Amino acid sequence: QVQLVESGGGLVQAGGSLRLSCAASGRTFSSYAMGWFRQAPGKERELVAAISTGGSIYYVDSVKGRFTISRDNAKNTLYLQMNSLKPEDTAVYYCAAPGPPYSSSWYQPNSYRYWGQGTQVTVSS
Secondary structure, X not given: OOEEEEEOOEEEEOOOOEEEEEEXXXXXXXXXXXXXXXXXXXXXXEEEEEEOOOOOEEEXXXXXXXXXXXXXXXOOEEEEEEOOOOHHHOEEXXXXXXXXXXXXOOOOHHHEEEEOOOEEXXXXX
């Protein structure tokens, strides 16, 4: 069973930085793409960043140049480095992993089936 546990959220001022981590277990971490989603109050969950098994990376336009996704396959851990944070980045951030039927590409939101519990990121102005 896939388990995902996020950490690293918190309260930060605009312009600050945070690094989120996601510890994964339950299957071979290096064999699957991984992603970070976020959901702000009153908004739909959106795919923020994703990384393939080969290291290809997707970012939503609003975070390009500010966020960096990475993975450490030896530690079964996914990261999201968030710099130059803005109040509009405030949301619950979720780590996610693809699941069956694996009919969509790794950069498509509907390919993700497993979720962590989420970690709150709040950016004050």
